[in-house]
Structures are given as C-alpha cells and as structure tokens.
Amino acid sequence: MQLSHRHHHPLFHLLHRDQCTTLHQLKSIHARITVQGFASLHPSLAFTKILFSLTLLLIPPSLPPADSCTAYALALFRSIPSPSTFPHNLLIRVHTLLSSPIPALLLFAHMRRSSVAPDSHTFPFVLKACARLRSPNLGRSLHSQALKFGFAADLYVRNSLISTYNSCLSLLEAQGLFDECPSARDVVTYNTLIDGYVKAGDFAFARKLFDDMPERDVVSWGTLLAGYSQMGQFEEAISFFDQMLATGTRPDEVALVSVLSCCAQLGKLDRGEAIHEYIKKNRAKLNVYLSTGLVDMYAKCGCISVAVEIFESTPRKNLFTWNAIIVGLAVHGNGQLSLEYFDRMRAVGVEPDGVTFLGVLVACSHAGLIEMARSLFDEMESIYGVERELKHYGCMADLLGRAGLVEETMEMIKGMPMKGDAYVWGGMLAGCRIQGNVEIAEIAAQHLLQLNPEDSGIYSIMSDVYATAKRWEDVARIRKLMGDKRVKKNVGCSSVEVGDGSLHGRLNYAPFR
Template sequence: MCFAYLLRRCSSLRKLQAAHAVATTTGITFLLPAAILTSLLQTLTLLRPLPPPSLSLPYALSLFHFLPNSTSTLAHNLLIRLFLSVVPSSPLPAIHLFFRLRRLSLPPDLHSFPLALSASSRLRRLPLGRAFHAQSLRFGFSSNLFVRNALISLYSSCSSLPDAENIFLDNNHAIDIVSYNALIHGYAKAGKLKNAQQLFNQMLQRDAISYGTMIVAYSHSGQHSDALQLFDQMQSDGFTPDNVALASALSSCAQMGQLNRGKAIHDYIRRNRDELSVSLLTGLIDMYAKCGEINIALNLFNESSSRNIFTWNSIIVGLAMHGYGKLSLDYFDKMRAARVEPDGVTFLGVLVACSHSGFVETARRVFCDMERVYGVRIELKHYGCMADLFGRAGMIEEAMEMIEEMPMKGDGYVWGSVLSSCRIHPGNVEVAEVAARKLLEIDPGDTGVYSIIARIYADARRWEDVQRIRRIMDAINVKKNIGFSLVHLPGNV
C-alpha cells in the first residue's frame, strides 16, 4: 500500500528509479517481483512528460526482461504503448512485440488490438492492418468501440475510405467523437474537404481535436480564410487550441500575409504556453519570414535551443527569399555542424539563396553534392532553381545544356526561368523561341508568354515578328496589362 502511494508521487524517471531502489533495498521486489515490476513499468508509461527514448526504453526493457510474467499480455501491452509514445515515428518495435505476444500463444485483449492497429496506421501498411482486423474478429473484439475507432483511423490513414466508412456507418455498434475525428481526418487527407466539412457539421458534440482536424484540412487545401475563421470559432466555443491547430493557423497567416493576425496568435502562445514547441517555433519563423519580418524570425530561431529539420529549413528558405544569400548559406553550414541531415527543401532554399545572390560556383557544387554526398534526390524544382540561377547570371547556354540532360521534362518554372533570362540578357532570341514554345505546350492559356516574346523581338529589332505576335494576341484577345500603383493611407489603400 505504501509502495503504491510512493509510485503515485513519482513525476519523473529519476523519482521512479528511486522508488525502484527503495523497493529493492527493502526486499519488496524479491517478495512480489511481478506486482512491483509491473507497477513500475505501468507508472513509467504514465509519466508526463515522457522521458526521452535513450533513458526510458533501456529502463523499460530491463523491467520487462526481469518480470517473472514477462510472458503476460499486460506486460506486452505496456511496453508496446511506451514504444508508440516515445518513438511515434518508428512503430516497428511495437509491431514486433505484438508478434512476440502471438508467438508465445498469449491471448491479445481489447487493449492489444488498438495498439497494434495504431502501429499499422503509422506504418501505412494496409495488409498488416487487415491481418490485425481479422484477428480482432477472431478474438471477438471487433465490436469494441476502441478497436473500431482504431480501425477507422487505420483505414483512413491508409486511404481506404470505403472500409473506414463501412465501420463508421455500421448501425449495430456505437460511435463517438473519436470515430468522427478519425473519419474527418481521412476525408481531409484524401482531399475530400466537402465530405469532411459535412461530417464536421453533423457532429452533435465536438472537441478540440475536431476543430483542429478541420483547421488543418482548410489550411492544407488553401482555404486559409476558412481556417482562420474556424480557429476563431473554436475559441469562442470554449475550446483551447492545441499545437496542431495553432501551427495550422500560423501557416494560414503566413500564406495570406496576415502579419497582425499572426502576431495575435504569437501573443496567445506566449500567454498560454510555458515552452515553445518545435512545431510552433517553426510555424512562427515561417509566418514572420513570409510576412516580411525576417529579423523577428531570425531572433526567434537564435533564441531557441530546440530545433528540427523543419525549423532549419524555415530560416534557410526565409533568409534566401529575402535576399540574404550569404546569411542563408551560413545557416546551412550551422545546420550541418549541428549534424542535422538536409533534405530536398533545405537544398531548395540553398539554391534560391545562391540564385538571388549570384553564387554560381557554390550552387553548382551544392547541386552536384545533393545525391553524391547527401543522398537527396534531385527533383524538378531543384533543376528549376539551377535554370533560374544560370539565367540570372547570363549563362543561358549552360542552362539549356542542363535542361537537355535532365531525366524529366521541364515544367513551367524551368522554361519560364529561361524565357525571363532571355528578356534580361538580349541576343538569345532562338533560345527564347524554344522556351516560349515549350511554355505554350505546357499551358496554351498562358498568354503572358506572348507579351514577353514580343518584347524580346522588339529588343532585337525584329519588327515583323513583333507584328506577328501582336496579331496573334489580338486574335486570342490578349490585352496588355495596364500599370497601376497602390498608395497606403491610414485605414485605406
């Protein structure tokens, strides 16, 4: 009884291990090994915040292996739950533990299947999930609400919406808020925003996850105004936004250039969060960078000690887009020094930085190292950045050579960069004609191509070609854009 009280007061791994030491030195562990070690393992899974994997997992595994009943279903469930909690991005150990449970002919219970299905959902392994579904039917747990919700989440995550809908719409069994949230997430992930919205509107009761899921769906689909409107409604309905909802609202502010709205959300975070999570830090840096406040973004980054690949990418890309090419490259060097592996977005930011600052040789070296040194696949957008860089530097012939050697067809960005560079650097009419032709093949409705090629012909004094293009523009009713300016006055534009 006293030991149970001691465990309830354990709020950290250090205190839990101290309680373990007390139990060992007093002999309780040797008298009741199964009860004591199981209680320690269970308390470990309930610690908040959870200790890092490097500390929690070795301790949990030592408890598990010393348990006399380490062949029990409960012990397996506790260890599976811990693995899924501390290393959510690596669900394979949890699945291996479930397999061990079955190899030992232990009966899984109603807690085992939601955990196994959750691991399958994170792996996006539909056949494996179906196998677990079949076993839940065999053991008679498929009608359990927790198992059904895990199944809806599995099929939604694996883009098997008909299966998720069948479970959700089964009138013989109850559903709850979690069921709705799982299917809404599935619809949003599949791009079926209207279905997600209809299901959200049907809910008689909602929670913070319901709102957060829809806010994410609106933000990812580009409906940023709706995302921010729902974010406001969420708070007016008395729900506290979680980090996912806050990060999505910041993303919508960034895409809409709503600096004041983003600052208001930042103030809310300051008032309601003791610590700034990595996801919120990244969202704030991205928002301030895209809204023109790169210095605030830089200060936030420099003041933080907790960063991930997305945080580094936000500051590298943000600096590049604001023309701070040298500084962007400096942060790329700091990222590598911190042993954070760059990805495709990182290199996109680095190449943009080089392009805007004219660092041709640096860009060439980084581009060549992407696959050879870092193992990052070169995508079309990276070729587009190189085409833009060569074009800005007047190296149009080299840009064309690169495009010819590309393993994929050029898109509008690639050929648009070539055409724009021909406008900046006269004397490349033939290349401009090729680029214009390619752009019109990609998008015949891109009438801006005619205006650019007409200017290039005019610069080359090829007046007959200018007239020919003007006749085409008149025939398809292309109007030359009239220039205008915006003047900001207090309260007006």
C-alpha cells in the same frame, strides 16, 4: 493490477511518473530493487512494474536512444516467468511508441501462438502498430481477431479500427464501422473519422461530420482547421478560427500553428500579430512548433527583424525552424544572412532537406553567388543525400539565366532526369532575354507554349528578344500570332490591405504596350 500490502516495495513509489523521468533513473531504481532481493523473490511483479514505468517514459517519445530502450524493454519482458497478457500489452506498446510496428505485430503473433489471450487493451496497441504500416489486409485480419474475441464492439477498439482503416485509406470500411453502432460513439470516434476524410481530401464530408457532432472538443476544431490550411482555403480557415474562439474553445497547438500558416500565406500581418498576442497572454512558454509558426509568419509578411528575434529566442529549434528563417531571409533579398544561418544550421548538426536547399539556392540567386550555388547544387545528392526536384532545377535555371549563362542552363536542362516545367523553361527564357540569345529563346518559348499556350507573357518576351536582335519581321509575326490566337496581354494588378482589410486599392496596368 491489484497488489497485497506484503507485495508493495518501498522503492516502488519512486517509479511514479513525476519522480522517475529518465531512463537512467529507471535503471538505478531497477538496480536497487534487484540488490535488495525483491526482484528475485517476486520477478513477475518487479519486472512488470518497471516495464510499465518504461512505457510512461515514452509518452510522448522523448528518449533519444530508441534501440537501447527496446533492448531494455525486451530484457525486462524476458525476465518475467510465463508473462501474462498485461506484460505482452506493455511490450507491444513500447514497440509502437518507438515506431517499431513490425516487432509489435510479431509479438502479437507470438502471444497468440503461446495461447495468451488478448484483452481490450491489446487491440488498440497492436492496431496502432498496424496503422503505421498502412496495410489494409493486416487491418482486416486484426479486425477479425477483435471480432473473434468479442472486443470489436468496445469503444476504444472500434475507434482504433476506424483510425487504422483511415491510415490505410480504406474510408468505406472506416465509415462502415462508424455507421454500425450510432449509440456507441464519442467525440474521439467523430474526430478520428473527420481526420480520415480530411487526409483523403474529402473536405465536404469532413465538414458535414463536424456539423453533425453532438459535442466538439479542441481536437475537432483543430483537425478541420488544419484541413482548411492544407487545402489552401486560407480565408476560410481564419474565419473558422474566429468561430472557434467565439464558442469559447481554447485553441491548441495544432489550431494555432495552422492559423499562423494561413496568415503567412495571405500576408495578413495584423491577424498574425493578434494571434501572437493571444499566445503570449495564454501560454507562458512557446514550444518549437509555435515558435516555428511565428518565425514563418513574420518572415513571409516581411517583418524579418521580428522573425530573427523570435528565432534567436527559441531555445529548441528543429529542421522546420531553421528552414523558416533561411527561406524567409532568402526570399526577402537577405541572401548573405540566409547563407550564414545555413552554416550555423550545419554547425549544430541539423541535416538539411529539399526545402533548405531551395532557400539557399534562392539566397545565392539574390546575392549573385553563382559558384556557391553550383557547389551547393552538386552537394545536394552527393554529400547530403537530398534528391533534386524540379523546384531546385528551376532555381538554378533562374540563377544561371539572370547571369546570362544560357548555354550552361541548357546543358543542365538536358541532363535533368525529368521534363522541365514552366519555372525551369521560364528561367531559361528570361536568361535569353538578357543575353539576346534568339536560338535558345525559341527552344524555351516552344516548351513554355506547350505547357501554357495562352500565356501572353511568352509572346511578349519573344517579341522583345526579336526586337533586340532587330528581327522586325519576327516581331510582326509574333504580334500577328497573338491576334490570330486571340491571346490578350496580361493586366497586372496589386492589392493593398488597409486597416481591417475592408478597403482594397487596385492598380491596373498593361506591362507590354
């Protein structure tokens, strides 16, 4: 927007992003401009400038009261007489940044009805809103509008269209746009399509695109690294991270969090510690995502004291940070401490989710707190609105089974809204083994064998249950059944990483002789 000297107001310099950092400051400047009469003399200029400053405050979204921001943006927009394309674009962008895609799309429709022509900036904003709704038909409609106005060949519009089709899982159309104009591609075009294939689970094609790229940036590496992590290819992810460092590319937050997650899953403490050292040397301050990744890695690798130290030193914690410490403490037998962190989490107003409850139920199991587990299990849906999943029923089956409460476990399973899995019935069978309840053990074993008929552990446990009950004929029957079905006893093994991981010791044993 070109402004003549006489249209510059001395207060406009305060609207720069480095000086106006809060909604309160923006409204104060707005008030001063209004009091001095400039807003009434030049309403289009004044309100458009203020609206533009509001969009800068929302990158990234950091203003908690989204409703008040939207209301303020609408008030500014309505104060502009006969708003042109630029103010329309700004308001569409505000709605999109505040995750309000439907108002953004309605504004675009209003814009078209009012004969206000869109420009090359309109479509990336409105396509981002469409992507949030994941509507392929709406994406195609906007695509046709971009063609009609001659902007479909614009690089930014094309990249936005590819991103929209990716979000709608319309990869054929995204690939078609990519193939349409080989000369009009940049690194963002490649990154966008790679992200689409990663999310769709077509990792082979994502890697092919990556290998074909004429140039790569940190997003290219980070996107593929996150894909390796999400696909469970943890060793490959760590190797890929090493390749990234070898090229001199400095990893971003996405790459670091992904590789920390892989170290956590593999229990590679040495690699995790090395990445921690890299973060400390190259980043002055940990943000919440990296802190969470470190807490999760150290907790899963058994370094609970370090995980707690990082957690306590993190000034800003989100739900995932709390979950990392609660689950980490629980699975390593620190049940009471895990529950104390759960109480602290609720005290600061962070709402638990399904992962949180999985952690606290495991904590109760380790601490032998049956009554508390029952109470938390009941409160999940009734108080916190968290839907119970199979994994939560499995935890309760394990906890109650350990306590020998097999009748209560059976009642819970009968009342489940879904069929039990191996973990649920396995908890039941383990409980029967402790209590020596043959009748219910046979029911549990029957369900488990339907799920996995080759699992020798089921036969071994039933053999023990029958032996405890001195039902020797049934013991012989189980052993004959294993022979007839050629079911082999599981041979356990353990792997110990020594030094750089090149030496592995393997201990073989047959648990049931």
